[in-house]
Every structure is written in structure tokens, then in C-alpha cells.
Amino acid sequence: MVRIQHVSKSFEKKSGERKRFFEKQEKAKLGVLDDVTIRIEDNQFVCLLGKSGCGKSTLLNLLAGYIKADNGRIWVNDKEINGPSVSRGVVFQEHALFPWYTVRENIELGPKRIRKEENYKEITDKYLNMIGLKAYENYYPNQLSGGMKQRVGIARAFANSPEILLMDEPFSALDPDTREMMQNELLNLWKLEKKTVIFITHSVNEAIKLADKVVVLGGGHVLKEVNIEMERPRDKQSPQFIAYAKEFQRLIHGEKIPEEEKEVNDRKEPA
Amino acid sequence: MKKNYSVLRTVSVIGFVIAWQIFATINQDMEFIKSTYMPSPYEVLLTAIDYMKRGEFIPSVTNSLVRVLKGFSIGCVIAIVLGYIMAKHPIIENIIDPIFSVIGSIPAYAFMPLFIIWFGIGEKAKIILIVYSTALPLLSYIVQGIKSVDPILIRSAMSLGANEWQIFKFVIVKSAMPHILTGMEVTLGLTFSALIVAEMMGADSGLGYIIVFSRNWFKVADMFMAMTVIGILYIIMKSILGLIKKRVLKWQNTGFEGAVE
Numbered sequence: 208m209v210r211i212q213h214v215s216k217s218f219e220k221k222s223g224e225r226k227r228f229f230e231k232q233e234k235a236k237l238g239v240l241d242d243v244t245i246r247i248e249d250n251q252f253v254c255l256l257g258k259s260g261c262g263k264s265t266l267l268n269l270l271a272g273y274i275k276a277d278n279g280r281i282w283v284n285d286k287e288i289n290g291p292s293v294s295r296g297v298v299f300q301e302h303a304l305f306p307w308y309t310v311r312e313n314i315e316l317g318p319k320r321i322r323k324e325e326n327y328k329e330i331t332d333k334y335l336n337m338i339g340l341k342a343y344e345n346y347y348p349n350q351l352s353g354g355m356k357q358r359v360g361i362a363r364a365f366a367n368s369p370e371i372l373l374m375d376e377p378f379s380a381l382d383p384d385t386r387e388m389m390q391n392e393l394l395n396l397w398k399l400e401k402k403t404v405i406f407i408t409h410s411v412n413e414a415i416k417l418a419d420k421v422v423v424l425g426g427g428h429v430l431k432e433v434n435i436e437m438e439r440p441r442d443k444q445s446p447q448f449i450a451y452a453k454e455f456q457r458l459i460h461g462e463k464i465p466e467e468e469k470e471v472n473d474r475k476e477p478a
Numbered sequence: 479m480k481k482n483y484s485v486l487r488t489v490s491v492i493g494f495v496i497a498w499q500i501f502a503t504i505n506q507d508m509e510f511i512k513s514t515y516m517p518s519p520y521e522v523l524l525t526a527i528d529y530m531k532r533g534e535f536i537p538s539v540t541n542s543l544v545r546v547l548k549g550f551s552i553g554c555v556i557a558i559v560l561g562y563i564m565a566k567h568p569i570i571e572n573i574i575d576p577i578f579s580v581i582g583s584i585p586a587y588a589f590m591p592l593f594i595i596w597f598g599i600g601e602k603a604k605i606i607l608i609v610y611s612t613a614l615p616l617l618s619y620i621v622q623g624i625k626s627v628d629p630i631l632i633r634s635a636m637s638l639g640a641n642e643w644q645i646f647k648f649v650i651v652k653s654a655m656p657h658i659l660t661g662m663e664v665t666l667g668l669t670f671s672a673l674i675v676a677e678m679m680g681a682d683s684g685l686g687y688i689i690v691f692s693r694n695w696f697k698v699a700d701m702f703m704a705m706t707v708i709g710i711l712y713i714i715m716k717s718i719l720g721l722i723k724k725r726v727l728k729w730q731n732t733g734f735e736g737a738v739e
């Protein structure tokens with residue numbers, strides 16, 4: 208279980224103008240997250256949805272343990288987060304592959320060189336095949352396309368078999384077909400290996416397709432948490448799907464929603 | 479396509495040797511420089527053969543080579559470790575850096591007489607001078623290289639469970655490698671200068687020693703021979719470094735080749 212409790216985070220914003228040296232440099236604060244509280248159950252698939260710049264990656268960095276919250280606390284299984292950990296695997300928005308390692312070496316790094324597992328070869332092969340890049344195992348990252356790099360980043364995180372997967376827009380650089388395939392692969396894997404997945408996206412459809420629960424972020428707050436009560440696989444054309452999509456669109460694009468309508472949206476739709 | 483200039487480069491060196499031979503031959507009659515002080519490449523070669531016959535050539539070269547290899551490798555290791563500590567702890571960097579910039583402004587060779595007094599005329603003083611001349615200039619390359627590591631890659635390794643040593647091995651050294659190797663190439667010249675100075679001041683063997691010893695007896699051909707061998711050793715080591723660089727930085731050069739079918 209992951210509990211994010213009243214978390215706030217701001218960054219120092221250095222004012223562009225240079226002050227004379229005896230004047231204290233004004234350090235304006237840029238509030239990114241403000242009193243965010245989210246509770247995520249074990250093996251739950253949660254999507255964080257929100258506009259660009261709303262603090263999704265910041266929240267993920269907090270969860271990963273790279274940065275510290277100004278206020279509030281984050282607990283994983285009753286242990287407070289204190290720095291990065293193997294149990295929380297990360298797929299980065301910017302791939303973050305090691306450019307000096309080949310595709311295979313990147314995926315292998317965790318199981319082979321860090322955790323020294325004996326069957327690292329099988330693990331690596333399994334995920335190489337999953338991402339469909341077996342033929343590219345000896346390529347260096349800078350010889351790959353953006354989408355290929357993203358897939359390697361995903362395989363690398365999976366090969367380390369973390370309990371919690373933190374994924375920052377992992378499919379954003381993929382074409383629709385590959386994206387669909389990777390989404391299905393991810394769902395299969397998630398069902399098979401039982402992980403908690405925290406998945407960032409700004410695609411409403413992707414969130415509805417994947418998530419048990421969608422958390423909509425905006426203006427540094429949790430705008431809404433919605434459980435997606437639909438059986439998988441979910442049909443994009445179904446009225447339920449479309450209803451969810453409409454609701455999220457409205458939330459994200461910041462139109463004030465009248466109170467009555469909010470209530471309607473809160474009500475569970477018939478299955 | 480990259481043009482391959484290696485033929486031109488070889489021809490250039492051969493041309494230089496021929497020009498030297500011609501000049502030395504003309505000089506025999508014209509005496510621009512006293513002819514015994516201006517040996518031709520052929521005479522230098524004969525001198526080298528003479529040294530070989532007397533069994534002095536190989537030991538001299540080996541002594542110098544061992545000193546260079548020892549000093550260079552110890553210097554590199556010290557610079558990498560110290561550079562890592564400095565890049566990681568700004569306080570230590572700001573303590574050490576100003577001191578090094580003051581000491582570093584003194585030519586390393588000025589230290590040799592002092593080192594001889596401190597450490598004696600044995601190998602120790604020489605190796606220390608070579609290590610010092612290698613490590614100090616290399617340090618700034620290393621610090622710069624380590625500081626330019628993309629933090630997201632360190633994060634990435636941390637989340638894969640890497641400990642500090644593993645992060646150092648798998649991320650920091652690899653990422654700083656282009657800087658480190660460039661630094662090594664630049665520093666190698668200084669390493670060789672230090673070798674020669676060390677051998678000229680306090681040695682009884684080696685190529686630098688041949689130079690001072692021959693000067694005392696005006697054996698100019700011997701001096702030329704020692705200088706030529708030093709040059710050749712330097713070029714060999716530099717080429718080896720270049721090959722290593724090409725190998726190690728393979729991932730960097732590959733570029734677009736093969737990305738697009």
C-alpha cells in the first residue's frame with residue numbers, strides 16, 4: 208500500500224534579474240504540489256492524469272525517492288520513503304538509458320551486474336522479446352528511435368522485478384499500434400506478476416483503458432479520484448468509456464463544472 | 479565519408495627524415511653547424527645499432543618505459559579517485575582547488591631538485607615527479623567529466639539498486655570517459671617531459687640520462703638517438719591511447735549509422 212499524505216513541494220525560482228551584490232537575491236517559490244493526498248492499494252493500477260506542467264513528474268520523483276517533500280509524508284507498506292530503492296522501479300519520461308551500454312546490457316544491468324541473479328540471461332531474453340527488440344540487442348541507444356528507447360526503458364525496469372512500477376509517460380513516443388500493443392503487454396504483465404503500477408499519462412483514453420483508479424491532478428491539487436468500474440479489455444466506443452473520457456476532459460481543461468454535474472459524475476455508472 | 483589521411487601522414491614523416499638526411503649531408507661540406515654536431519638520420523641509426531651491440535639500448539628504453547608506465551598509471555588512478563571525491567564534495571573541492579592552482583602554477587620540473595633532496599636519487603623521486611606531472615593537470619578534466627554526468631542516469635542506476643561503488647563503476651566512470659581519455663591524451667606529453675627531466679637530473683639509466691651523459695662528452699649523435707627514441711615511444715603510447723579511446727567510446731561514434739535501414 209502506498210500512502211501519499213498531505214504532500215507539498217515547491218521549487219526555488221531564481222529571479223532572472225541579477226541583483227546588486229549587497230541585495231539579497233529574491234528567491235521566489237514555485238509551488239508545484241499542494242497538499243496532495245492519495246492512497247494506492249497493493250496491486251492497484253493507478254493513472255495520474257493531468258496537463259503538462261501540473262506536477263506529475265514531480266510527484267513521481269517524490270515517490271521514487273529522488274526528491275524530498277517540503278511537507279507531508281509518503282509511506283510504502285508502513286515504511287516512510289527514504290531515498291530510491293530497488294523495490295520501486297522507474298521508467299523515465301526521458302528514457303534515461305545508459306548510452307554506453309547496448310540494449311541488452313542496459314536491460315541486463317540490474318539482474319546481472321547489480322543483483323547478480325543467476326538466470327539473468329533468461330530474464331533479459333524474456334523482456335527483449337516482449338518489447339520486440341531482440342534483433343536490436345547489440346545496438347546502442349543512440350542508434351534507436353525514440354519509441355524503441357522507451358521500450359528498452361520499460362524492459363529495463365521490468366527486468367528488475369520491482370514491487371512498484373513508477374512509469375512516467377512511458378508510451379508517449381510510440382505510434383498508435385505499438386502503443387496499443389505495449390499497453391496490452393503491460394496489462395498482461397501486471398495481471399501475471401501482480402505489481403502496483405503508478406502510471407503517468409496525459410492521454411485520457413490511455414488512463415481509462417489501463418487504470419483501476421485515475422487520479423486527476425491540476426493546479427497542484429488532486430482534482431478528483433475516479434475508480435474505473437469497467438471490465439477489461441475496455442471498449443473505447445462504449446458509452447461508459449466515453450462518459451469517463453468526457454468527465455476527465457472537462458476536469459483537465461479547467462472549465463468550472465457546475466456542482467450538480469459533479470455529483471452526476473461521481474455516481475457510479477451501471478456496469 | 480571520412481577521409482583517411484594516414485598515407486599523407488606517413489609520407490610527411492618519411493619526407494621529414496629524408497629532408498633531415500639531405501640537410502645533414504649538405505651540412506657536412508657547408509658547415510652551417512659544426513658537422514659533428516649535426517648527425518644524419520643514418521648516423522643516428524648506426525649509433526642505435528652500436529648501443530644495441532653493447533647491450534645498452536634495450537635496458538635504457540625499458541627503464542624509461544617502465545618509469546613512464548608506472549608514473550602515468552599511478553597518476554591517472556590518483557586523479558580519478560581524487561577527482562571523484564572533489565566532484566562529489568564541494569567543500570573538499572573548494573579546499574583543494576585553490577591550493578592546487580597555486581602549486582600548479584609552478585612548473586612541475588622545478589620540484590625535481592627538491593624531490594631528490596626529500597626522497598633521494600632512487601626511483602622514488604622520479605616516479606613521484608612523473609605521477610605529480612600527470613595527476614595534477616589530469617585532475618581538472620576528471621572533475622569536469624564527473625560533474626557533467628547526467629543526474630538522471632545516476633537516479634536510474636539508484637532505482638536499479640546500485641550502491642555507490644556500482645554507480646561509480648557503471649555510470650560515473652563510463653560517462654566521464656570521454657573527458658578522462660581526452661585528459662590522458664593531453665597529459666601524456668607532460669608525463670614524458672617529466673620523465674626526461676627526472677632522468678636528466680637524477681638517474682644513471684634511461685633515455686634522459688643518455689642525453690645528459692652524452693652532452694658532457696659532446697656525443698651529439700647519442701643525444702639525437704635518445705631524443706628520437708623518446709619521440710617514437712611517445713607516438714606509440716599516444717596511438718595506443720587513441721585505439722583505446724576508439725574502442726571505449728564506440729557507443730559515441732556510432733551516430734546514425736545503422737539506426738535507419
Ligand SMILES: Nc1ncnc2c1ncn2[C@@H]1O[C@H](COP(=O)(O)OP(=O)(O)OP(=O)(O)O)[C@@H](O)[C@H]1O
Nearest residue numbers: 218219239258259260261262263264265266300409
Ligand atoms: N528541479 C526543478 N526546479 C525548478 N522547477 C521545477 C523542477 N522540476 C520541475 N519544476 C517545475 O515544476 C512544474 C511541474 O513540473 P513536472 O515536471 O512535474 O510537470 P509534468 O506534470 O510532469 O509535465 P509534463 O506532462 O510536461 O511532463 C513545472 O512548472 C516545472 O517548471
Ligand SMILES: [Mg+2]
Nearest residue numbers: 263264300375
Ligand atoms: Mg513529466
